[in-house]
Amino acid sequence: MANQTQPSLLNRFFYTSHSISIGKLCQAHSVKHLHVRTRMELEHALVLSRHAPTDYVIEIESRIEDNATFHRILMNSARQAADHALRILSKLSVPDHVCSSLFLGKVQKMEYSLYRIELCAPRTSTPSTCNSERFYREGFILTLSLKDGSVGFGEVAPMEIHTENLQDVEEQLRCILHLIKGAEISYLLPLRKGSFSSWLWERLGIKPYSIFPSVRCGLEMAVLNALAERQGSSLSSLLLDCEISSQESAYVKEDEAKERMSRVEICALIDSDGTPKDVASIAAKLFEEGFNTIKLKVAWRSNPLEDAAVIQEIRQKIGYEIKIRADANKKWTFGQAIQFASAVKCCDLQYIEEPVVFEEDIIKFCEETGLPAALDETIDGMHQDLLNKLSVYKHPGIVAVVIKPNVVGGFENAALIAKWAQQHNKMAVISSAFESSLSLSVYIQFANYLEQQYTHICRAKYKETKPTIAHGLGTYQWLKEDVTAEPLRTCVHSHGDKVEVSVQDAALLLQNFRINNEIIQRSYKEEEIQTYRVSVNCQEFSYSLKIREAGKYIHMMQDKVIIFLHGLLGTGEDWIPIMKSLSVTARCISVDLPGHGESQIQNCANKEGKVEFGVSIEVVADVLHKLIQEITPGRVVLAGYSMGARVALYMALRCSKKIGGAVIISGSPGLKDVAMKKIRAAQDDSKARYLRAHGLRSFLDMWYAGDMWNSLRNHPYFGQIVESRAHHDDVSALSKAMSGLSVGRQPSLWEDLQQCTKPLLFIVGEKDGKFKEIAHQMCYELSNNPGNKDKEGKKIHEMIEVSDSGHAVHVECPLSVISSLSKFLINLEESPV
Structure with missing residues (x-):
């Protein structure tokens, strides 16, 4: 209430630390009344009201010239109270529909541009012996767009003295561009301890430790800038959870x-x-x-x-x-x-x-x-x-x-x-x-x-x-x-x-x-995956294979091709994030293997008769060998997971002319013991019968309940991952592939390892005890092989264990797999066998 008759032009108004209307507040028995005249008294009263169990009415008596200062103090206190409420709310289990409507935005897209800017002098991190007359700094500018139109920019600028370079970070950026589209972003993100690490895993499925420091810095920068723009504030104010507008600050003395x-x-x-x-x-x-x-x-x-x-x-x-x-x-x-x-x-x-x-x-x-x-x-x-x-x-x-x-x-x-x-x-x-x-x-x-x-x-x-x-x-x-x-x-x-x-x-x-x-070298807005079909004839059957490809037009003239082979129940779609990443430097191709996804099998000898076929590892290898001859004149690198890893290892050891090397992810060379092979073949036949009898969705529930998937079940998108396994055109063909490609029917490759001269990379998850032991055993066999080194005496076989990951390591930690694959390709290029 203003008293205009007084010479000091006193103003009086009420403040409460809790969200209670003045009418109700005055009726409450626990309300206390405070009358303040100075800035120090006001600050003391606000602190007291915040920490006391009762409500307070604070009456402020001031001169008109002090109002801006008092208003600023009250506004900051109110905002701190609101932020405190938001922090409490963020820790509660809030239903998804409430979060979606109140707290979450979505990423429309992310793009990046490679920049190159000239420096006046060499960086102090560079030895002074550098003879160049011109000096440059290179990096990437990220542009992150939210669906409400807000845009944030970030910079990814790796240092040459650390363990990341432009190619490394660009591979990760391409993967993130694919994963981030449509991802929800909480507006509480800057307010919560550990929130960004949680967001990386819960919304993108990225282990925080696996992202390069400069990439994470640039991504955080872009996200924070986008949120600041959305809220119409500076980034500093966003982090501080308080802001003084320029209009209000004009009335505040520059103390x-x-x-x-x-x-x-x-x-x-x-x-x-x-x-x-x-x-x-x-x-x-x-x-x-x-x-x-x-x-x-x-x-x-x-x-x-x-x-x-x-x-x-x-x-x-x-x-x-x-x-x-x-x-x-x-x-x-x-x-x-x-x-x-x-x-x-x-x-x-x-x-x-x-x-x-x-x-x-x-x-x-x-x-x-x-x-x-x-x-x-x-x-x-x-x-x-x-x-x-x-x-x-x-x-x-x-x-x-x-x-x-x-x-x-x-x-x-x-x-x-x-x-x-x-x-x-x-x-x-x-x-x-x-x-x-x-x-x-x-x-x-x-x-x-x-x-x-x-x-x-x-x-x-x-x-x-x-x-x-x-x-x-x-x-x-x-x-x-x-x-x-x-x-x-x-x-x-x-x-x-x-x-x-x-x-x-x-x-x-x-x-x-x-x-x-003027300083932009090139830009990237996410590559479209090319899809097509290739038909291959093998043993009186025609195999029409669904192919997905990235980097085809960039790398057509280069002899650097990677073919990705999925595991049981998977499809070539599983590899898209990794393919988009590695298409920076290689032509990447994934295949729906026979019996899986949209691949089809037809009887060429008797088109009107009933199709009877078997899917063995020898048949799949033959089909892939002919496919490779169809799509590229040179040699390829195979990257396979689980069942696909067994196929890749088989081809690297027995179809070596077209295979330059192989990456074996959670794979094995088969079983040595004949009795164990019979038991395993019978078990897989039983699973195939269950699939035919009960259908794919019931089989998926049974399959992913096994101990091998304990780690994968903790993935934030486990439900979507399982759902993606439910899309196969021919369940009968899938069941035959399950029987025919059983590890119990696969020839043992343990002795072949002792003669292997092809570069091999074994990738396993830290939590995948069984396949980690198998990988160690394979490396031991290879160490006894006199041909396990290149011309310079460097070992051509390596094992990488990805921390905090299980059997499906390429799904659980794609960035680590991308980095390992990239280094393997570089080593192949630098030290050909």
Whole structure:
């Protein structure tokens, strides 16, 4: 209620911490009344009302000029209460139809473009001996579109010094493009701990550990940006769960807290190649430009004392008004690091990143030298069980953690690491890896979020906040070109002692982001699978095979063909995500094997008579051999799963002229014992009779209830997977294939392994005990084979165990299988037998 007659123009209104109408509230017996006049009293009252078991009416008496401030405090408190309710709701078991209508959006599509931008100088991660006159950064820009029209952009930019490259990440991106279409995205995604990891598995069927760090970072970036656009907010506000609109903030004074929240300080990065005086001159120039923190690479020179001389020269030239960080990238032995520390002990380093090669020596280095250290590469491999692994580094001598989101595996992991650092009184420094302005703008938003999170942590612990952190985003100075026509702007602090980036400017760049098409090399919108039929005659029967193909027109002239063979009850459709991934570099073909899917069998000798046929491994191998001759003049690589793996192994060992190598996924070479073969053949005949008598759906229920599928039953799309097995045109032919292709009727290939000269890759799931043991036994047999090495003496047989997966490893963990297949193909190309 406003009292316009009073000189102070007092305003009064009511606030309650619970969702109860004022009428009901006034009637309640447990309601308490608070009257506040100052900002401090208001904040205290709000905290009290949030944590008390009773309801409160808060009456605010204020002057008109204070209303904007009070309104902002009330709005943030209300939003925090709403977010708290959303978090509670997100943990409840909410019916799917409620989630669909209230909390979930759907992905319309995702596309990517390969970019190539020129840099002004070589990256500091590249040795200075590089003789090139031009330097480039390559990566992918993701465009994620939601069905409501919201669009988010992400950047995937792998580093050459890590275990992923452009081909690796593009293969994963193609698989994700296929899996993500139509996937639901919760609008609560940024609010929940571990939510993105859960989303990857529950909505895409991707094990979080199997996705490359840079791919996950770019995907998270695109999703978060899309959600921010949908909500009409900045990414920082999305993460903070609160936002101050520009209209409201216009009425708020620019006090120190607001100033800290609106800009992010930047640390300059120095290319430390050159003499100590040259480097010191560069540092002095950066200091004049406004940088108060610089970082330079060490351990590139012939000995640590030369690096120390550079730092000493900088101190002599500039003094101690600038903070200095050094980065050794784990290149020094403990002795070399001690030598460097002794020479710079009076140079007041803010910290040195990764001074020693062995992680267990870093605390010892801090204790012996007294020099503060920071973690960087040490945390790069901590993609699982982060907090337990970080707990080793609580030592106060480790004062900072340098976090590269595209290396640690995205913002969920980065936020967890940062919060751990902040809770242990360490700096959480966000660092870029020479990405474009797209990533830099997101990192600025993220750094702003972390700084406000740190403020909340300090308030909760009644601690005074430390000065702002200079984040490692000075790589913008390397960008001669950019992925957007409007690059990110930097500014000098009003006092002239800091170089900062406006959080608002970074938000505007993201909101108005447009790709600079001049730097795009090519784009990909998901490849259409080509389908056709091929007829093959074999032993008086005609086999009409359903074929699916990816990469046909790109790789027609290349002798790099992979043929995928499914397991029992499967079809060629099972391989589509993997085929789309590998079609980057190979022509990928899958086949509906005889008796399965849409493949058909006809009697050529007596077309009017009843079709009587048998489907044995020899017949299937003969049919496939003729198919290969039909579709390609060269040799092929076979990739088979379970039943298809047995066929692939048989062909690699006995039809070797057209087979360049084989990938055996959860397969076996058959049974040695004659009695066991008879028992197994009888068991499979019994299953075939059950299929004919009770129908396919009843058989599927029985089949997938077995212990072999324990792991697969935990897959979020297990129901859809089983449903896909129910589509076979001829159940009678399927039952005959089940009998004829029984492992009990397959010839034993154990002795053939001892003569094998073809490259073989065995892939098994960690939880598939039976086939894991079989794979080990096959590798043992092959190790006794004198022809198990290529011309360079390298072994041509390998076994890969995929963690947290069972028998259907290619379905449970497709990204790991894609990576293994890709490396196998590269090895074949580089070391032909």
